[in-house]
Amino acid sequence: MKSLLEARNVTRIFGSGLLHKGRTVAVDGVSLIISEDKPSITAIAGESGSGKTTLARLLLGMIQPTSGSILYRGDSLTAMDGRARKKFRREVQAIFQDPYEAYNPVYKVDQTLSTPVRKFRLAHSKEEAHQRIAESLRMAGLRPEETLGRYPHQLSGGQRQRIMVARALLLNPRVILADEPVSMVDASLRATILESLVRLKRELGISLIYITHDLTTAYQASQNIYILYRGSVAEVGSVEKVIKDPKHPYTRLLVSSVPLPDPDIRWGGESAIEARASAPSAPLQEVRGCKFSNRCPYVMAECRQAPPPLYRTDDDRAVACYLHKNSAPVGGREMAESLALA
């Protein structure tokens, strides 16, 4: 298997300062692989503070890892020459949650779409450029005549988001990294946007990294999922295993908290976990052992000693929790590789 995009044991620490005060380990030894051979959709899920957005920015080369490396087609992003970097910039596209900051408020949104067409020479004439732009807008669920010629502030958050989707489609990328692409979009349109992203995988072979806090859409869209908790992978594997039958106490808490759109399936499950998690949460201090240990109802002495490694409970799933220490430990990279291969 060749890896297209890979995070190899990546750690990112923010704000060191004297005596390591205010030091935050945003991403802590995460490995992730997107295969070049087979298009896939990989979800990275977690709550705020899980490090999912930092991981996204690392994967895009927007920030550098403190240790470990990000590789595109086998080359480290930091060691790339200009040509390889341009290729990376075209082939790896991003969609963010609220793209308002991606727009220049004094230019019409047309510029957001025409700049990549020009920069990457996607069209040979003005008409062709306009046609490509109009087509990608329609694919994202927008009427070109109601979108073009407007300023960013004249559009709704949902419309601005769909323009960013249209912009990514315009470039025919290999990988789209989508950070909460539908969280600000209405339910009826959410399905339409996710469907168009899934179709990109099926029909154009584009791989997707779907970063979200929403386990339902993660389950629907992706094959594999990485559950992050305070920067570390808590559980990783196929969505069938991780979401349908979660093993890490944190994943179980997350899954049982999802409000399902069905009045017959009540919020339920893990009352012990709820009781503990309802207690005022401890400040985000650094925990020596498992980061979830101060919230976990199953906490044991060893949990407070050292962070647990990943234990491979199934072929297609590993859990970073001592409750599963009877399974064989597995390296993050090895696990990522075997998931990308599957």
Next chain:
Amino acid sequence: MVRDRAQDRDACVLDVRDLRVSYHTAAGPVRAVNGVSFFLRPAERLGLVGESGSGKTTTALSLMRLLQESAVIEGGEVLLDGVDLLRLSQEAMRLARFARISLIPQGAMNSLNPMMKVGEQLRDTIRAHRNGGNSRVTFDTRIQEVLQSVDLYAGVMDRYPHELSGGMKQRVCIAMAILLNPKVIIADEPTSALDVVVQRQVMETLRRVQEALGASVILVGHDMGLMAQFVDRIGVMYGGKLVEVGPVRGIFKDPLHPYTQLLIKSLPNLQTKEDFRGIPGLTPSLLAPPPGCMFHPRCPQAMQRCSVDVPALAEVKPDRWVACHLYDRGQA
């Protein structure tokens, strides 16, 4: 048998009749709420759902008379225990807010004053409704009681908002909303900025205090999962109108309006994969609304009269209200 509507209305806490609200924009007036009528039973939780631009937030804010300056309430009645809030003087309305009808606003955590300690903000709320006489001590007793009921420790009173987590700030907003025992609490997407675990805890707190208080709640939002878990009845809005109102189970299991049917089908679940069913077409432009039913350009079951006549919201089965020509007498 269709239940007598008048009977139902007599028993209700809040009765909204033919509410119409427009925004004045550079491109012309936008009819954001176009003849919305619904009622709220005592101690019930009603969900108001719809896409952005459907008018759900405008409806909610109209009930409190807290609209932006560009908005004009053009007509209708908002009867709270028989008194029309739209006809109260500014001062009478100010006194009614919090005391009889309160709001947990969208992004409520940012609605707290960053320069003021939480306790002082809560005291202000009480002070604004009492003409002296009450000492700080009695205020604080009530405040502590309310903070406890939303699972906050009393020490929160001496904190500034930035010292609290998002979930805690949200609980402060709930505390403020119930401080004066209102009959109706409007919660506008109260947890949209929170993580799922905290969201569930906050919603369960809200449910608990609402039940203890016997207040009615209007939950405004677009998260159908949250609606399924929290409310008793749902009102579905589309293009400034209510298109369907019914018990939560009926809306999810047997939706009547074609829009509601498509909306329910579009929801992701944990049973199927890669099965996305968005609603084809786009939300209507409120500047140039289509004639007839607002949904007819997107409706798979549209008939000729749908593009001509505006369907009225009518009770077609007990407690099931729908605005759709499919259910016109003799057709359903």
